[in-house]
Amino acid sequence: MAACWFAPRSLSVACLLVVLAPRVALAFTCSVCNSAYxxxxxxxxxxxxxxxxxxxxxxxxxxxxxxxKSSLFVYKPDIPHRVYRACAYLKDTHDEPCRSFYPPGMYLEVCQCFAEGCNAAPPSPHLVAGDVWWWAAVAFALALFR
Structure with missing residues (x-):
């Protein structure tokens, strides 16, 4: 390694990159924020x-x-949609990238991803059971009156 410091400038830079590259490769990044703050x-x-x-x-x-990334939708017009993005270390045991939960009066979607900064992706569209039934009713009505 000492030979790197006494070599021509371009070779010294190359040696420095080789020494620092493993440290840079170990850093993993995510968006870390909470829409409440x-x-x-x-x-x-x-x-x-x-x-x-x-x-x-x-x-x-x-x-x-x-x-x-966690997204919380409360079914009251005066409560805003909230998003929480973070680094995580304990994986969900299910195979799906996203899971949905329906506590009373709200909808919660929790997603995990494994690429650099992947939780900075745009919000995913969500479907609520009522939305599905509404569209099914519209399709049925259109079929009846055709």
């Missing part, structure tokens, strides 16, 4: 891209970081 978390999540630094309990190769 960061107003533009929903519209500009790329502004909140940060390196994922695992807490000590997950600082091993068994828990590599990945990205998670």
């Amino acid at each position: 960061n107003e533009d978390c929903m519209t500009s999540p790329e502004k909140y891209i940060k390196e994922c630094v695992p807490p000590p309990m997950f600082n091993d190769s068994d828990h590599p970081p990945f990205c998670r």
